[in-house]
Structure formats: structure tokens, C-alpha cells
Amino acid sequence: MTVAALPIPSRTAEAEERPLKLRIANLSFWYGRRQVLFDVTLPVRERRITALIGPSGCGKSTLLRCINRLHDLEPGHRYQGRILLEPGGLDVLAPHTDPLLVRLRIGMVFQKPNPFPTSIYENVAAGLRIRGVRKRALLDEQVEKSLRRAGLWAEVKDRLHDHAFNLSGGQQQRLCIARALAPEPELLLLDEPTSALDPAATAHIEALLSELKSRYTILLVTHLMQQAARIAHDVAFLHLGRLVEFGPAAEVLVRPRDPRTRRYLAGHAA
Amino acid sequence: MPSVGAEGLSSFAPSAGFLRRRRLLAGLFAALLWAAAALSVLITLAIVAVLIGESLPFLEEVGLSAVLLDTVWTPLFAEPRYGIWALVAGTLTTTLIALALALPAGLALALYLCEYAPPRLREAAKPVLELLAAVPTVVYGYFALLVVTPLLQGLIPGLPPFNMLAAGLVLGVMILPYAVSLSEDALRAVPRELREAAYALGFTRLQTGLGVMLPAARSGIVSAFLLALARAMGETMVVTLAAGQNPRFTFNPLEGAATMTAYIVQVSFGDVPYGSRAYRSLFVVALGLFLCTFAVNLLATLLSRKRSHRGA
Numbered sequence: 001m002t003v004a005a006l007p008i009p010s011r012t013a014e015a016e017e018r019p020l021k022l023r024i025a026n027l028s029f030w031y032g033r034r035q036v037l038f039d040v041t042l043p044v045r046e047r048r049i050t051a052l053i054g055p056s057g058c059g060k061s062t063l064l065r066c067i068n069r070l071h072d073l074e075p076g077h078r079y080q081g082r083i084l085l086e087p088g089g090l091d092v093l094a095p096h097t098d099p100l101l102v103r104l105r106i107g108m109v110f111q112k113p114n115p116f117p118t119s120i121y122e123n124v125a126a127g128l129r130i131r132g133v134r135k136r137a138l139l140d141e142q143v144e145k146s147l148r149r150a151g152l153w154a155e156v157k158d159r160l161h162d163h164a165f166n167l168s169g170g171q172q173q174r175l176c177i178a179r180a181l182a183p184e185p186e187l188l189l190l191d192e193p194t195s196a197l198d199p200a201a202t203a204h205i206e207a208l209l210s211e212l213k214s215r216y217t218i219l220l221v222t223h224l225m226q227q228a229a230r231i232a233h234d235v236a237f238l239h240l241g242r243l244v245e246f247g248p249a250a251e252v253l254v255r256p257r258d259p260r261t262r263r264y265l266a267g268h269a270a
Numbered sequence: 271m272p273s274v275g276a277e278g279l280s281s282f283a284p285s286a287g288f289l290r291r292r293r294l295l296a297g298l299f300a301a302l303l304w305a306a307a308a309l310s311v312l313i314t315l316a317i318v319a320v321l322i323g324e325s326l327p328f329l330e331e332v333g334l335s336a337v338l339l340d341t342v343w344t345p346l347f348a349e350p351r352y353g354i355w356a357l358v359a360g361t362l363t364t365t366l367i368a369l370a371l372a373l374p375a376g377l378a379l380a381l382y383l384c385e386y387a388p389p390r391l392r393e394a395a396k397p398v399l400e401l402l403a404a405v406p407t408v409v410y411g412y413f414a415l416l417v418v419t420p421l422l423q424g425l426i427p428g429l430p431p432f433n434m435l436a437a438g439l440v441l442g443v444m445i446l447p448y449a450v451s452l453s454e455d456a457l458r459a460v461p462r463e464l465r466e467a468a469y470a471l472g473f474t475r476l477q478t479g480l481g482v483m484l485p486a487a488r489s490g491i492v493s494a495f496l497l498a499l500a501r502a503m504g505e506t507m508v509v510t511l512a513a514g515q516n517p518r519f520t521f522n523p524l525e526g527a528a529t530m531t532a533y534i535v536q537v538s539f540g541d542v543p544y545g546s547r548a549y550r551s552l553f554v555v556a557l558g559l560f561l562c563t564f565a566v567n568l569l570a571t572l573l574s575r576k577r578s579h580r581g582a
Contacts, residue, residue: 070466070470073469075388100474106470107470108470110463110466110470112463114461114463114467116464116481116482116485117464117482117485117486117488126473126481127471127472130474176467179467179471180470180471183471183472
């Protein structure tokens with residue numbers, strides 16, 4: 001029996017060597033009485049882009065928000081199962097785990113740009129300041145580096161102390177990426193980061209993510225199949241709160257094995 | 271899809287009569303709304319007109335300089351003096367003490383309710399807080415005179431029974447509900463995404479509250495406190511009962527001093543003959559008070575407008 005015939009899709013040798021950044025095991029989630037996620041098991045490999053795809057309401061964003069315990073902000077939620085953040089196997093969902101410790105290791109970018117109501121500079125520096133960075137030189141350096149990585153430096157370097165709200169939507173979203181990158185998180189969660197942007201800004205951000213993948217582990221929620229195809233290594237398809245299919249992008253998107261995935265992809269192609 | 275008539279019109283196209291009636295109704299309603307808005311503006315203008323109309327003869331008689339360049343207010347004496355600053359000082363001192371109490375306490379409470387309190391406590395606390403606003407001000411006044419002042423006298427020996435400290439502190443408690451309730455509304459109106467961004471970045475509650483929520487809600491909070499301030503300035507019973515009715519140019523909170531409102535009450539209740547100079551002095555003080563609260567309200571409007579330009 002060849003490797004390709006195994007139920008787990010084959011991967012290149014290089015990919016297999018990548019250690020796991022995140023182990024999501026048998027994760028279920030409830031909002032009040034409504035169960036939104038059902039027994040989701042998903043590995044996320046280090047310095048790779050893993051895309052979560054699926055129809056609206058399938059639980060993609062909910063899954064993402066479990067990983068940094070963002071659901072804790074709203075009352076009436078319940079987690080079951082495990083999420084381990086590597087290295088160190090930090091048990092993300094354990095009651096005794098301080099969600100702050102989890103969030104300090106993970107960055108997040110949201111659907112809509114949500115810069116803080118302050119200057120461009122202070123937006124990027126915010127994550128560093130709350131981590132106790134006080135030295136001006138270090139802040140300056142890290143702000144520039146993050147803005148460069150987010151592809152925004154050239155546009156804002158002469159007006160770092162302008163209010164962030166004066167930027168365009170696409171620029172604001174790149175600012176939010178820079179803000180998330182500044183504290184150098186181990187894992188970057190992206191929740192449909194281009195859904196509020198025009199095609200040009202979207203292309204810009206996709207190019208950016210492709211560059212970032214050599215340095216960061218990225219978990220990307222997207223409803224754009226083309227986006228997943230363009231930049232993701234691994235793709236997970238969620239349907240009605242269940243993980244239906246997971247594997248290398250080329251296989252899940254080109255040769256889906258589950259009929260639900262096939263139907264969804266066909267609907268998208270139409 | 272609606273069927274299409276012979277002329278290419280949808281069969282749902284409304285008749286000319288229907289459109290005319292609809293236009294008439296809309297016009298009628300707009301006129302009604304305009305009248306309501308105009309009425310409130312008219313009332314304000316009428317009040318200002320009366321204040322100015324009654325003040326002008328007085329100012330012509332004694333001169334504006336006698337009012338603005340003096341600090342002794344003795345309009346009922348044989349040799350009357352009209353230095354309004356004696357009353358303004360009382361109003362400013364009590365108002366500032368009130369603000370000194372209400373600002374930190376109000377911000378802390380609003381922040382607590384918004385970021386820390388469990389939702390059920392928050393839902394329960396706000397109506398109770400708003401109930402505080404329903405306590406008659408005369409009750410606050412006696413509370414200041416009969417409870418707060420004796421307590422303060424235990425701490426500060428020699429504190430006179432009428433003093434601006436007790437009046438200001440109770441005034442601060444009185445305006446707290448307004449300040450907290452409006453500030454909390456402003457905090458709650460901060461987009462959820464902003465709060466999430468802060469937490470996702472690893473902010474603690476305190477960092478989120480102070481670093482993101484307060485700045486984001488700044489305009490609303492500033493107007494909340496300025497409105498509360500205007501209320502404190504116009505408040506009458508508390509200061510009349512607790513700070514006394516003796517006009518004295520002083521900013522020392524440990525002394526008693528009449529405020530502008532206290533003087534108005536005093537003269538309104540007294541046997542001042544209609545049309546006399548003392549009678550007219552009432553309107554001058556009222557005009558001064560109106561200008562003070564108007565300035566504060568104007569500031570509130572300007573500050574919240576300046577902010578909204580940025581689209582916050």
C-alpha cells in the first residue's frame with residue numbers, strides 16, 4: 001500500500017517535518033445552549049498558512065476565537081476538548097490557564113479594520129507598551145519593522161503621528177496587521193482579514209501574508225476559495241460546526257473527497 | 271415580479287392621488303416637528319430676553335463696572351454694593367469641589383460597570399444609580415447640613431455649620447448618577463471590535479479600560495461630565511442649606527458663602543418690593559448664572575463635535 005492511499009493525505013517530506021504549533025483536539029463549543037462546534041480536531045503546523053473555509057455560520061470564526069479565548073469576553077459560553085499551544089503544551093482552555101498568557105503569545109487581525117483611536121505610531125506600539133517595553137529606541141525600531149512587514153511603512157513614514165482614522169480602509173487593515181505583528185506573536189489568527197477591502201487592497205494583503213508565512217504561523221479564516229488556493233498550505237473545511245475535511249490545499253481544493261466539500265466548492269465555482 | 275402594464279409601468283405604480291396625499295402627510299409631519307423644535311428654541315430665547323430686559327435698567331443705574339469690578343455683594347444694605355464675584359466665587363468653589371469628587375468616582379464607577387461588573391450586577395446597578403437622581407435636592411441639602419457637616423466637624427475642628435466643603439461634596443454625590451450613567455452609555459457605545467482588539471493583543475482589563483475604552487468614549491464622557499457640571503452650578507437647595515446665605519468673596523471650602531442660586535432663593539422669598547433695585551439685582555444674578563451654565567454647555571457641545579469630525 002502506498003502512502004498516497006492512506007486516509008491521511010500525503011504530504012511532502014519537508015512539510016511532514018514541520019512541528020505543530022497548535023493541537024486542537026475534540027473541541028466542542030456552546031453559546032448558551034446552542035452548540036456551535038462539534039468535536040473538531042485540527043493540527044496547525046508551524047510557519048505555515050492554514051486556511052479555515054466553509055459556508056457562513058459554519059463556525060470558522062468561532063473556532064478562531066476559541067484559540068485566544070476571546071469568547072471569554074461574552075457571558076454564557078462553554079468550551080469542551082483541548083487546545084494545546086506549542087512549544088510547552090500550554091493548555092489554552094484549562095480553567096486554571098490565564099487567558100492573558102494565551103493572548104500574549106497570539107496575535108489577531110479582525111474582519112473589519114479596528115485601529116485604536118490614537119496615532120499610527122501608538123497603534124503599532126500598543127502591544128509592546130503593555131508588555132512593558134519603555135525604551136524609545138526599541139519602540140521606534142519595532143514600529144518601523146512591523147510597519148515594513150505589513151507593507152505600510154512607505155505610505156506612513158512621514159506621518160506616524162497622524163490619527164489612524166485618517167488612513168484608508170486597506171491601510172487601516174495593514175496597520176492592524178502591523179499592530180498584531182509588533183509583539184512578534186508565535187501564532188497569527190486572521191478572521192477574514194480582506195472581507196471589508198477592495199480587490200487591490202486584498203491583493204496587497206495576500207502578498208503580504210505570503211511573505212509572512214516564512215516567519216509566522218498563520219491560521220486564516222476565509223470565505224474566498226481563491227484566496228485559500230493562492231496562499232494556504234493546509235485547508236480545513238468546516239460545515240455546520242464539524243470539521244469535514246483537512247489536508248494540503250492542493251488536495252482539499254482540487255480533489256475533495258467529502259461530497260459536502262465538493263458541493264461547496266462547486267457552488268463557489270458557479 | 272410585478273406584471274408590467276401597457277405603458278411599461280409596473281402595475282404596482284401608485285396613483286397620482288396617492289402620491290399627493292403622501293406628500294401632504296409628509297409635509298404636515300415635517301411642519302409639526304419644526305414647530306416643536308422652534309418652540310424649545312423660542313422658550314430659551316424668551317427667557318434670555320426677560321433676563322436681559324430686566325437686567326438692563328439695573329445695569330444702566332449702577333453701571334456694569336460696579337457689578338464686575340467689585341467683590342462685595344450687599345444689595346440689601348443701606349449702602350448697597352453689587353460685586354457679583356462674591357456670588358460667582360461661591361458657585362465656582364462648590365461646583366469645583368463637586369467635580370473633584372464626581373470626576374474620579376464617576377470615571378471609576380463607569381469603568382467598573384462597563385469592564386468589570388458581571389452583567390447581572392450591571393443591569394441591577396444602573397437603575398439604582400439612576401434612582402439616586404430622583405432624590406429631591408432638598409433632601410440632599412439637609413443631608414449635607416445635618417449629616418455631612420457634623421461628620422466633617424469631627425475631622426476638621428472649627429468648621430462652621432455652614433461651609434462650602436459639605437455643600438460641594440454632597441453636590442458631587444448628587445451629580446454622580448448623571449455622570450456615571452451617561453459615561454457608561456458612552457463606554458458601551460464603543461465598538462465591540464475595539465475592545466476585542468485590545469484583549470486579543472493581550473491587554474488586561476485595566477489596560478483595556480484606561481488605554482482603549484476611555485479614550486474611545488472620550489467625547490461622550492466629557493459631555494457627560496460637563497452636563498453634570500452645569501447641573502451642579504444651577505443646583506440651589508443643597509448650597510443654600512449647607513453653604514449658607516452670606517455672600518463672601520472666598521474660595522476657601524472651609525468657609526460658608528452664598529452662591530448665585532442661594533442669593534436668588536433668598537431674595538425671592540424675602541420682602542423685596544417689586545421693581546426695586548434689589549428686585550432687579552435678581553435678574554442680573556440669574557443672567558450671570560445663565561451665562562455660566564451656557565458656557566459649560568457650549569463647551570460640551572464643542573468638545574463632542576470636535577471629536578466626531580474624526581469619525582470616532
